[in-house]
Amino acid sequence: MRESLPSWLASSEGYRPGSDRDGFLTRSLLSMTGLLSRLRLDAGRPTRLSPSAPLKLVMGLVCILLTSLSTNFSFVLVMLAIVLVRACLLPSESLRRVASIPAGAAALTFVLMLPATLLGQSHSAALMGTKVLVSASLAMTVAVTTPAGELTGSLRAFRVPSMIVLTFDLAMRAIYDLGRVAVEMLLALRLRSVGRNDDKAGSLGGVGGMLLLRANDSAQTTFDAMRCRGFDGEYAMPPGRTWRAVNVAWLVALTLLVALFVYLQGLM
Amino acid sequence: MHIPENYLSPSTCGVFGVAMVAVWTHAVRRVRETVPAEKMPLLGIAAAFSFLAMMFNIPLPGGTTGHAVCGTLVAILFGPWSAVLSVSIALAIQAVFFGDGGVLALGANCFNMAFVLPLVGFGVYRFIRGRVAGERGELLGAAIGSYVGINCAALVAAIEFGIQPLLFTDAAGNALFCPYPLWVSIPAMMVGHLTIWGMAEVAFTVGILAFVRKAAPTFCLERQDDGPEGAAALRPVFVLVGALVVASPLGLLAVGDAWGEWGVEDVSALVGYTPAGMGEAWEWQALLPDYSLGALPDWIGYVLSAVIGVALLVIIFRLLAGLSRKAIDFG
Amino acid sequence: MTHYPDHAAGLHSPRHESSHALMSFSDFCFAYGDRPALRHIDLEIDAGDCVVLMGDNGSGKSTLLKAMSGLVIAQQGSYRFDGEPVTDRSMRDPSFSKRLHQHVGFIFQDSGAQLFCPSVVDEIAFGPRQMQLGEDEVTRRVNDVCALVGIDDLRERAPYTLSGGEQKKVAIACILSMNPDAYCFDEPLGGLDARTRKWLLEFMGELRDAGKTLVIATHDQSLADALADYFVYMGGFHEYTDKPHVHINE
Numbered sequence: 119m120r121e122s123l124p125s126w127l128a129s130s131e132g133y134r135p136g137s138d139r140d141g142f143l144t145r146s147l148l149s150m151t152g153l154l155s156r157l158r159l160d161a162g163r164p165t166r167l168s169p170s171a172p173l174k175l176v177m178g179l180v181c182i183l184l185t186s187l188s189t190n191f192s193f194v195l196v197m198l199a200i201v202l203v204r205a206c207l208l209p210s211e212s213l214r215r216v217a218s219i220p221a222g223a224a225a226l227t228f229v230l231m232l233p234a235t236l237l238g239q240s241h242s243a244a245l246m247g248t249k250v251l252v253s254a255s256l257a258m259t260v261a262v263t264t265p266a267g268e269l270t271g272s273l274r275a276f277r278v279p280s281m282i283v284l285t286f287d288l289a290m291r292a293i294y295d296l297g298r299v300a301v302e303m304l305l306a307l308r309l310r311s312v313g314r315n316d317d318k319a320g321s322l323g324g325v326g327g328m329l330l331l332r333a334n335d336s337a338q339t340t341f342d343a344m345r346c347r348g349f350d351g352e353y354a355m356p357p358g359r360t361w362r363a364v365n366v367a368w369l370v371a372l373t374l375l376v377a378l379f380v381y382l383q384g385l386m
Numbered sequence: 387m388h389i390p391e392n393y394l395s396p397s398t399c400g401v402f403g404v405a406m407v408a409v410w411t412h413a414v415r416r417v418r419e420t421v422p423a424e425k426m427p428l429l430g431i432a433a434a435f436s437f438l439a440m441m442f443n444i445p446l447p448g449g450t451t452g453h454a455v456c457g458t459l460v461a462i463l464f465g466p467w468s469a470v471l472s473v474s475i476a477l478a479i480q481a482v483f484f485g486d487g488g489v490l491a492l493g494a495n496c497f498n499m500a501f502v503l504p505l506v507g508f509g510v511y512r513f514i515r516g517r518v519a520g521e522r523g524e525l526l527g528a529a530i531g532s533y534v535g536i537n538c539a540a541l542v543a544a545i546e547f548g549i550q551p552l553l554f555t556d557a558a559g560n561a562l563f564c565p566y567p568l569w570v571s572i573p574a575m576m577v578g579h580l581t582i583w584g585m586a587e588v589a590f591t592v593g594i595l596a597f598v599r600k601a602a603p604t605f606c607l608e609r610q611d612d613g614p615e616g617a618a619a620l621r622p623v624f625v626l627v628g629a630l631v632v633a634s635p636l637g638l639l640a641v642g643d644a645w646g647e648w649g650v651e652d653v654s655a656l657v658g659y660t661p662a663g664m665g666e667a668w669e670w671q672a673l674l675p676d677y678s679l680g681a682l683p684d685w686i687g688y689v690l691s692a693v694i695g696v697a698l699l700v701i702i703f704r705l706l707a708g709l710s711r712k713a714i715d716f717g
Numbered sequence: 718m719t720h721y722p723d724h725a726a727g728l729h730s731p732r733h734e735s736s737h738a739l740m741s742f743s744d745f746c747f748a749y750g751d752r753p754a755l756r757h758i759d760l761e762i763d764a765g766d767c768v769v770l771m772g773d774n775g776s777g778k779s780t781l782l783k784a785m786s787g788l789v790i791a792q793q794g795s796y797r798f799d800g801e802p803v804t805d806r807s808m809r810d811p812s813f814s815k816r817l818h819q820h821v822g823f824i825f826q827d828s829g830a831q832l833f834c835p836s837v838v839d840e841i842a843f844g845p846r847q848m849q850l851g852e853d854e855v856t857r858r859v860n861d862v863c864a865l866v867g868i869d870d871l872r873e874r875a876p877y878t879l880s881g882g883e884q885k886k887v888a889i890a891c892i893l894s895m896n897p898d899a900y901c902f903d904e905p906l907g908g909l910d911a912r913t914r915k916w917l918l919e920f921m922g923e924l925r926d927a928g929k930t931l932v933i934a935t936h937d938q939s940l941a942d943a944l945a946d947y948f949v950y951m952g953g954f955h956e957y958t959d960k961p962h963v964h965i966n967e
Contacts, residue, residue, distance in 0.1 A: 313847030
């Protein structure tokens with residue numbers, strides 16, 4: 119095993135690389151995978167006034183449904199006011215996410231509806247854009263204020279089979295873990311990008327392939343660990359109390375909102 | 387004092403727009419230097435005060451209405467350049483979402499209410515503050531500063547109105563845009579602002595300033611070493627904003643338009659012809675035109691508009707705070 | 718290559734008489750998000766030094782190694798490699814960043830994450846091929862390195878299928894083939910069996926004797942004693958020898 123160092127290794131390389139552009143390959147990919155690993159699995163902690171997760175899910179869905187169905191602009195504006203006030207009260211990081219994605223979606227909608235505006239139907243454009251903004255904000259707000267585990271857990275309240283809930287949970291954890299591993303690998307690739315890479319596709323394929331192999335490994339290891347702790351196919355949810363006293367108030371509010379919708383629709 | 391769409395010629399709007407771009411650039415630089423990121427959301431609250439104040443219409447005998455602006459208040463609390471930005475954003479929201487003030491005329495409106503008003507007001511305030519000590523000096527400076535500020539702004543707006551028929555007429559001598567010349571526009575605007583609306587501005591400014599200084603001493607740019615910290619300390623301010631939002635329908639009690647804020651039909655009724663620049667020109671379709679919702683009673687529209695406006699301002703400034711790089715303390 | 722022990726103040730760094738140091742940190746500060754990881758680092762490492770970084774978990778050893786390779790950029794202060802500043806802008810110049818990455822070889826703690834080619838031979842040839850050395854030279858280097866590191870029998874294997882110790886050897890091999898001037902090791906002995914550890918210790922000694930610069934982050938005191946010219950203690954780590962040392966990032 120032992121040999122003295124060869125001559126080329128014992129001296130300095132004196133390497134002067136050319137300046138052809140090659141950096142973008144890993145930099146843009148790094149930022150993309152960085153996004154994956156930033157997926158916050160612990161977003162949002164319930165406060166005293168929050169509804170329980172299943173109710174939050176139902177309320178979110180009902181509000182989105184009502185907003186989409188409403189032909190009365192006034193109702194959409196009432197929903198907009200509600201969404202904006204809720205957004206005011208979010209913590210900064212959550213606010214940034216809730217602001218950026220719906221804003222982007224609404225902007226895209228306005229652009230798509232541009233022909234309508236130019237033909238004189240600007241009212242429809244405004245209505246559509248606002249609806250998209252409100253619906254997207256509602257969805258983001260629910261996602262951002264509920265820990266991921268509680269969201270998937272709330273599916274149990276709707277009699278969704280436990281296998282599906284288990285799949286969701288494991289998938290989210292896998293995305294997070296693999297995001298981190300992908301970043302490490304791309305960093306390694308970047309560190310070894312010392313010259314011209316004539317087979318960029320091969321390198322990327324190598325990283326992607328390794329990721330897949332690791333994912334497979336991780337799945338196997340997780341399964342082994344679960345078996346060791348007595349898993350036999352049933353994903354038992356903790357019998358925690360999902361009903362909170364404050365849910366009553368939220369249900370009343372939801373009923374009032376539905377009543378408002380019906381009233382305003384009746385005015386049209 | 388909001389100049390509606392098509393009252394100023396495009397060239398006038400362009401001139402003031404260009405001027406404001408320079409002002410805004412300077413203001414952004416100054417605000418970035420002086421306002422720490424964690425204080426930026428408070429700027430949003432200050433902008434909300436300005437926004438709400440502009441919704442409280444106050445009638446003048448004779449049928450017109452006006453409103454306070456509170457630009458000097460924001461300047462005193464956060465510095466003149468912060469006021470430039472805050473009031474500009476409030477005006478922009480009013481123009482885009484509520485159709486209050488023209489979108490093309492935004493440059494001129496910002497020049498009057500977001501530049502002249504706070505800077506003049508702050509300058510007078512500082513002058514008086516330097517000569518009269520203590521709390522009395524501050525309130526006196528606020529009172530006189532805001533009064534002078536709003537009147538200067540009204541004067542500039544009146545001049546902008548008044549030169550239109552002098553510069554832009556068609557072949558027959560009819561005005562293309564605002565039909566009232568200087569010797570009409572200046573007295574018409576100044577009468578109200580020298581009296582009732584100036585007083586309203588003073589009342590709002592001094593009243594809110596005194597309240598904030600007493601109830602929430604940490605509501606300012608500098609770090610306070612004594613006094614409660616954080617959201618609890620600012621609760622009185624939030625309560626005040628909430629109260630103003632709920633009380634905003636009072637602004638509806640004043641029936642009638644402010645001088646210079648008429649619709650196109652009103653103008654033709656007043657002068658007997660429709661100025662050509664107004665009749666066929668482009669109109670921006672606002673989300674809640676004139677703060678109303680159509681089907682629902684006016685007061686609901688007003689409160690909803692107030693809620694949406696204030697929430698938007700708070701969100702915008704919180705997002706701006708996130709954009710400015712927080713200085714990490716490396717110890 | 719004499720080095721001086723630090724003064725009571727704790728931040729004086731050993732200095733070489735001639736020209737500039739190979740790696741030079743001046744008031745270097747870096748934070749992950751809003752959590753400071755490196756505070757006011759003043760450190761100079763000369764060509765040929767063998768430096769051991771010691772500190773508890775979370776004291777910033779890995780971050781400092783990343784800084785040396787240009788993976789993290791100073792948020793305050795500066796880092797110079799061979800006299801040239803390493804900044805966002807300078808790293809955007811492809812020829813500078815490639816030169817830096819070739820000069821500083823980084824062996825990760827988790828060697829598995831460093832390997833992404835289908836076979837060990839491809840892995841080792843990756844660097845030299847990028848440097849456009851010509852297939853003959855590439856083959857020669859691959860052969861030399863395989864013999865040196867003792868992985869001749871693993872040449873055609875997929876790196877993914879290797880054991881932890883074998884992967885560490887392959888990772889070292891594929892950095893060796895680029896012939897960097899400086900080697901950064903992040904916890905090199907973790908997870909290795911006794912025989913591989915012994916081999917690695919001897920190998921790092923040979924690299925040091927050949928004049929390469931080594932920066933090793935480790936908990937292992939026996940490695941430290943065997944190899945270090947001087948120590949860099951991070952995060953208030955308690956010194957345990959009389960050997961020359963500096964304290965940083967307290």
